Amino acid sequence: MKVRCPYCGAEYDAPEGLQYSVCPYCGTALRQGQTYEKVYIFKPTLDKTAAFRRALSLRPWASPSDLDSSASLTSAELHYIPLYLYYVYFEPLKELATYATAPAVEKPPFYIPKDYRFPARWRIPFKPSLERTAVFHGPQLDPEAAWAAVSGRYEREARNYAAVFKKPISDMSSFEGLVYYPFWRLRYAYGGREYEAVVDAAEGDVTYMEYPVSRAGRSASAAAAVSIVLGAAFLGLIGAAFSPAASAGIHGNPRLLDLAAAAGVAGGGVAGLVGAVRLLAFAVERRAIYRADRDVELV
């Protein structure tokens, strides 16, 4: 469905059957064709240079030591992710009443950890602007569905609190409006290649970062892999020493002991080799991905 933005005049595609649409150019939010009033925004506290510095100072595992001095920023885009704002209230616990936000998109345009805690305070009313400085993303979810996905932890908290007074509680939380939350999507160059990083522009956290694996990091992994293979071979030698001949005189049941020893050695060897193969794979890779809530991944 084509929509013409009443503020900046841009025409954009709005998905069918959704309550809201958001102009990707100026952020004007429409609710069933009408300008929607309750829209808030988090102002970025970091400009693109500060955001890039955050990414470089992260120093993820096996990144080159000259990354911060040799990498250069090639592009920076400010993106606003839509969140829904809720007034959280479990009757009669007035003292626990608070505001909470939940992502209004199912799939953000870049990596954001699934349980990312967006703040609800410090938002300010949003005013559209004609100067194009950011990309605004439209909501994809129902406000009720988005609330159902995050309400559990607030309800648990309220139930624990209420258990002390043995009072029943009921969820009187309400939907309050839209909030735009800023992220920097950065691209940078190092050693003739390009990498991407995503930085929370309000809080400064790095949620995603692609980076080169340093030559030092690669050879350290290769050395570790070799020593694991040697270690497995060494365990094999120990296993051979505990042969039936060596243990028969000491223990009543040499066969059983022998089987246990053999199983142990085989298990250790296999685990060692799996680790070594993974480290060797790492040793030849040149690019890794850091995600704020996961282990580093090689690509």
Ligand SMILES: [Zn+2]
């Ligand atoms: Zn517009």
